[in-house]
Amino acid sequence: MTVDKAGSPLTASENIVPDTRHGVILYVEDVNLSFDGFKALNNLNLYINDGELRCLIGANGAGKTTLMDVITGKIRPDSGKVNFGQKVDLLQLDESEIARAGIGRKFQKPTVFEELSVFENIELSLKGDKGIWTTLFHKLSGEQKDRIGEILHTIGLITECYYPAGRLSHGQKQWLEIGMLLAAEPRVLLVDEPVAGMTGQETERTAELLTSLAGEHSVVVVEHDMAFVRSIARKVSVLHQGSVLAEGSMAEIQANPDVIRVYLGEEQG
Ligand SMILES: Nc1ncnc2c1ncn2[C@@H]1O[C@H](COP(=O)(O)OP(=O)(O)OP(=O)(O)O)[C@@H](O)[C@H]1O
Numbered sequence: 001m002t003v004d005k006a007g008s009p010l011t012a013s014e015n016i017v018p019d020t021r022h023g024v025i026l027y028v029e030d031v032n033l034s035f036d037g038f039k040a041l042n043n044l045n046l047y048i049n050d051g052e053l054r055c056l057i058g059a060n061g062a063g064k065t066t067l068m069d070v071i072t073g074k075i076r077p078d079s080g081k082v083n084f085g086q087k088v089d090l091l092q093l094d095e096s097e098i099a100r101a102g103i104g105r106k107f108q109k110p111t112v113f114e115e116l117s118v119f120e121n122i123e124l125s126l127k128g129d130k131g132i133w134t135t136l137f138h139k140l141s142g143e144q145k146d147r148i149g150e151i152l153h154t155i156g157l158i159t160e161c162y163y164p165a166g167r168l169s170h171g172q173k174q175w176l177e178i179g180m181l182l183a184a185e186p187r188v189l190l191v192d193e194p195v196a197g198m199t200g201q202e203t204e205r206t207a208e209l210l211t212s213l214a215g216e217h218s219v220v221v222v223e224h225d226m227a228f229v230r231s232i233a234r235k236v237s238v239l240h241q242g243s244v245l246a247e248g249s250m251a252e253i254q255a256n257p258d259v260i261r262v263y264l265g266e267e268q269g
């Protein structure tokens with residue numbers, strides 16, 4: 001475990017090591033959640049394997065974002081089980097504990113500090129919630145600098161590293177935010193509609209980035225852009241009215257009559 005000079009952990013993800021002996025890092029079982037009688041999640045079952053890249057698709061209102069809200073502790077389900085690895089019950093942890101346990105979430109709207117440089121934005125996430133000024137005046141160790149360099153390389157923003165984040169394009173801001181998540185060394189990354197508003201080239205680069213993160217991380221991607229999903233998908237889960245309607249390869253999903261009827265059909269037609 002990496003410890004800084006003050007003795008506090010650099011990242012919290014070491015605190016909880018999920019038991020993934022069965023290859024599964026996220027267990028979502030029989031999860032139900034109603035909003036005023038409307039079943040947003042309906043006996044939902046989903047298993048994410050350690051290191052996999054999973055795409056989650058489904059029509060507007062299918063429950064995709066709500067599922068991420070439940071996994072990250074933003075909303076509690078009415079019933080069901082949500083485990084990190086076999087043994088860690090996420091329903092017993094609050095939102096910040098879940099984040100520190102190693103589940104990172106990327107929201108659609110980037111929340112970078114526009115006046116700070118790309119480098120400083122990552123520096124802030126690396127050092128945690130100590131406040132901007134304390135953080136920026138606290139000298140970085142060589143190891144921390146190396147780690148920031150690695151992240152900048154991963155997200156493809158080495159050239160832009162001293163630019164104020166406000167000067168980045170929309171796509172670059174999204175990558176920076178992924179970089180900020182990576183600073184916490186999450187085991188699981190949940191990414192909601194990452195390519196919305198991106199140019200074609202940015203979308204392609206995002207596909208490469210997310211693909212490269214799988215393996216070391218488990219990545220769950222929600223996206224409506226079917227060309228993008230096709231370009232990254234291994235296994236796809238289709239949500240419909242709060243349940244998993246179908247699961248499989250993109251080819252299997254596209255040939256599934258139920259999926260065509262409720263989702264792809266309307267998209268194609
Ligand atoms: N806080 C809330 N209060 C009441 N209803 C909600 C709340 N959050 C979500 N819903 C409802 O739950 C259903 C699922 O919403 P959710 O945002 O999870 O869908 P989604 O699959 O992410 O859709 P989209 O593709 O449009 O983002 C929708 O009918 C939505 O209106």
Ligand SMILES: [Mg+2]
Nearest residue numbers: 064065066192
């Ligand atoms: Mg959504």
